[in-house]
Amino acid sequence: MKQQRADSSLKEKFDEFLRTRQKRCTQERHRILNIIESMQVQFTADDIMEALYRDSYHVSPPTVYSTLDLLHDCGILRRFIIDRQKFCYERVNVSGGVHHVHLMCTGCGKVKQVRDSELTRSIAARRWTGFTPDDYSLNIYGLCNACLRKQSAANKKAKSKSNTTK
Numbered sequence: 298m299k300q301q302r303a304d305s306s307l308k309e310k311f312d313e314f315l316r317t318r319q320k321r322c323t324q325e326r327h328r329i330l331n332i333i334e335s336m337q338v339q340f341t342a343d344d345i346m347e348a349l350y351r352d353s354y355h356v357s358p359p360t361v362y363s364t365l366d367l368l369h370d371c372g373i374l375r376r377f378i379i380d381r382q383k384f385c386y387e388r389v390n391v392s393g394g395v396h397h398v399h400l401m402c403t404g405c406g407k408v409k410q411v412r413d414s415e416l417t418r419s420i421a422a423r424r425w426t427g428f429t430p431d432d433y434s435l436n437i438y439g440l441c442n443a444c445l446r447k448q449s450a451a452n453k454k455a456k457s458k459s460n461t462t463k
């Protein structure tokens with residue numbers, strides 16, 4: 298019930314934003330918003346394109362990118378940089394105010410969401426002079442297990458190679 302109400306308000310919010318920017322409320326943009334509403338975790342533009350493709354719905358990549366930009370500008374999406382090229386998105390307040398930490402792998406770009414009640418409590422208790430926070434996002438960068446294994450295997454290989462050449 299709560300979810301449905303939130304969804305229709307997202308569409309209203311987006312349409313209102315498009316009107317004020319004198320942009321058209323197209324079917325393609327609404328379709329992309331629909332897909333985003335079903336996303337519970339972070340996603341990339343590629344994920345959106347895949348979902349559109351699965352529905353046999355054709356939207357050009359530039360339209361997908363520009364729609365994600367618009368959704369970000371209107372405050373529906375939050376954007377993270379995974380590496381120099383790639384953005385990853387998340388709906389603002391997707392977890393209904395329950396905060397999570399993003400563990401972001403700089404090797405493969407995978408993002409894992411974890412809840413950490415100790416961090417949540419400690420951040421909620423923080424006070425800053427001259428600033429009232431209303432939301433936050435926490436990214437921790439590192440390597441996932443698969444990438445860590447790959448890296449240490451590569452290091453071992455490089456090491457044994459340098460040993461044999463001595």
Ligand SMILES: [Zn+2]
Binds near residue numbers: 402403405406442444
């Ligand atoms: Zn990885």
